[in-house]
Structure formats: structure tokens, C-alpha cells
Amino acid sequence: MIEFRGVRKQFPDGTVAVERVDLTLAPRSITVLVGSSGSGKTTLLRMVNRMVDPSEGQVRIDDVDVASVDPVKLRRSIGYVMQNGGLLPHRRVVDNIATVPVLRGEPKRAARARALELMDTVGLDRSLADKYPSQLSGGQQQRVGVARGLAVDPNILLMDEPFGAVDPIVRTELQDELLRLQRDLAKTVVFVTHDVDEAFRLGDRVVILRAGGVVVQDGTPAEILAAPADEFVGDFIGADRGRRVLRRANVGGREIVVDADGRPAGVLES
Numbered sequence: 001m002i003e004f005r006g007v008r009k010q011f012p013d014g015t016v017a018v019e020r021v022d023l024t025l026a027p028r029s030i031t032v033l034v035g036s037s038g039s040g041k042t043t044l045l046r047m048v049n050r051m052v053d054p055s056e057g058q059v060r061i062d063d064v065d066v067a068s069v070d071p072v073k074l075r076r077s078i079g080y081v082m083q084n085g086g087l088l089p090h091r092r093v094v095d096n097i098a099t100v101p102v103l104r105g106e107p108k109r110a111a112r113a114r115a116l117e118l119m120d121t122v123g124l125d126r127s128l129a130d131k132y133p134s135q136l137s138g139g140q141q142q143r144v145g146v147a148r149g150l151a152v153d154p155n156i157l158l159m160d161e162p163f164g165a166v167d168p169i170v171r172t173e174l175q176d177e178l179l180r181l182q183r184d185l186a187k188t189v190v191f192v193t194h195d196v197d198e199a200f201r202l203g204d205r206v207v208i209l210r211a212g213g214v215v216v217q218d219g220t221p222a223e224i225l226a227a228p229a230d231e232f233v234g235d236f237i238g239a240d241r242g243r244r245v246l247r248r249a250n251v252g253g254r255e256i257v258v259d260a261d262g263r264p265a266g267v268l269e270s
């Protein structure tokens with residue numbers, strides 16, 4: 001379980017990135033932090049593995065204040081997937097995946113064998129193992145990033161806009177893959193995005209932030225859609241603009257559902 005208790009972050013230049021956040025994230029589920037650029041999502045995420053330390057408050061993992069844990073040790077026990085995969089360009093795919101286990105002292109052969117298994121897990125063909133990141137497509141690179149995040153067999157997986165740099169079709173594939181993986185692996189996932197559709201698709205729970213790092217709403221996608229906390233949230237999720245409004249329509253005696261633009265969205269079961 002990850003807890004943020006009265007967490008605030010003010011950087012030395014005076015910028016307040018996170019303003020007194022209290023959150024408890026359920027284990028083995030996906031929590032998505034969503035908000036526009038600069039709303040403090042990345043800062044909040046990085047406090048979990050101490051890439052950023054809070055100015056006030058505490059972040060606790062399973063009831064231990066992370067401030068009391070050696071940051072290097074902490075970072076090597078938590079999976080971290082960043083935008084563009086964050087891969088080392090001069091290392092082969094298999095070595096990229098095995099990086100942290102090797103740093104932790106695992107024998108190279110065992111780490112490489114496990115890296116190959118992880119390639120299967122994330123849907124990468126093993127024939128790509130000896131390629132360099134630049135020889136892979138964007139989607140394949142993101143999969144390598146996910147495999148690398150899983151390589152230390154972490155309980156917690158932090159994902160910072162991991163699918164931001166790929167086209168919409170690949171993005172949907174990667175989202176499906178993450179949901180499938182999560183059904184099998186059941187990690188505690190904290191996922192950052194600025195895309196509301198991605199947040200609603202992936203999140204068991206969604207935390208909406210606004211500028212200055214203030215949490216404006218926190219709930220399941222259904223709760224947020226049913227009752228946006230305020231105008232800001234309504235506007236942010238597109239409810240106010242009618243973008244998410246679905247209507248019934250009757251076509252040839254069968255009831256279907258159409259979206260705000262009149263496009264068919266599905267059929268209505270009685």
C-alpha cells in the first residue's frame with residue numbers, strides 16, 4: 001500500500017509542484033494520476049521512489065516512511081517505466097531489460113535468461129533480443145521499457161506517460177497489453193498521463209490534479225463520470241462539452257447507442 005500523507009513539494013526556485021496531498025493507493029490495482037501539463041503528476045510519482053523528496057509530509061510504503069529507506073535500494077526495488085522507454089541506446093534489448101538485476105548483483109546469465117522470459121511476457125519476439133533500441137519501433141521500445149520495469153519483480157510499478165510517444169493504434173495495443181499483464185501479475189501500478197481517455201480505460205481509480213498539484217477529484221472512472229466534483233473536472237473529462245454524452249437511437253426496431261456526434265457506439269441490451 002502506498003500512502004501520501006500531507007505531502008507538499010516546493011522546489012528551491014519557489015515553484016509549488018504538489019500542494020498537501022493525502023492519498024492512499026490500494027495495492028494490486030492501477031491508480032492513474034491525470035491532469036494537464038505542470039499539475040505535479042510526475043513530481044508526485046517520483047516521490048514514491050525518492051527521485052524527489054517531499055518538502056513536507058511523508059510517503060509511506062507498507063507503513064514504512066520511504067525517507068528512512070536508502071534511495072538507491074528503494075529505486076532498485078520499484079519498477080519505473082518512463083516516456084520513450086528511457087532505454088540505453090548503446091545496449092542491446094536483452095541487456096537493457098537486465099540492467100537493474102545485474103546492478104543488484106544477479107549473475108549476468110541468469111539476468112539475461114529472465115530478460116528473455118520477460119520479453120515473452122510483454123509480447124516481444126525473442127529474435128529482437130540482440131537488437132539495439134534504435135532498431136525497434138516505438139511500440140516495441142515501450143514494451144522493452146515495461147519489461148525492464150518488471151525485471152526486478154517489483155510489487156510497485158511506476159509508469160510516467162509510458163505510452164505517450166506512440167500512435168493511437170499502438171497506444172491502444174499497449175493499453176490492452178498492460179490490462180492483460182495486470183490481470184496476471186496484479187502489481188500496485190501508479191500510472192501518469194494527461195490523457196483522460198487513457199486514465200478512464202486503465203484506472204481502477206483515477207486521481208485528477210490541477211495546476212499547483214492540487215487533487216480535485218479521486219474516484220473510480222464511473223464515479224467521476226457520474227458526478228464530476230466541479231466545473232473544472234467536468235470540463236477536463238469532457239462531460240461539460242457533451243463529448244461523453246451517449247444517446248439512445250432506434251434503428252430498424254433495435255435500440256442502439258450513439259455518441260455526441262451521432263456515431264454508433266454500441267447496441268443496448270434489454
Ligand SMILES: Nc1ncnc2c1ncn2[C@@H]1O[C@H](COP(=O)(O)OP(=O)(O)OP(=O)(O)O)[C@@H](O)[C@H]1O
Binds near residue numbers: 013
Ligand atoms: N526541479 C524542478 N525545479 C523547479 N520546478 C520544477 C522542477 N520539476 C518540476 N517543476 C515544476 O513543478 C510543476 C509540476 O511539474 P511536474 O513535472 O510534476 O508536472 P506534470 O503534471 O508531470 O507535467 P507534465 O505532464 O508536463 O510532465 C511544474 O510547474 C514544473 O515546472
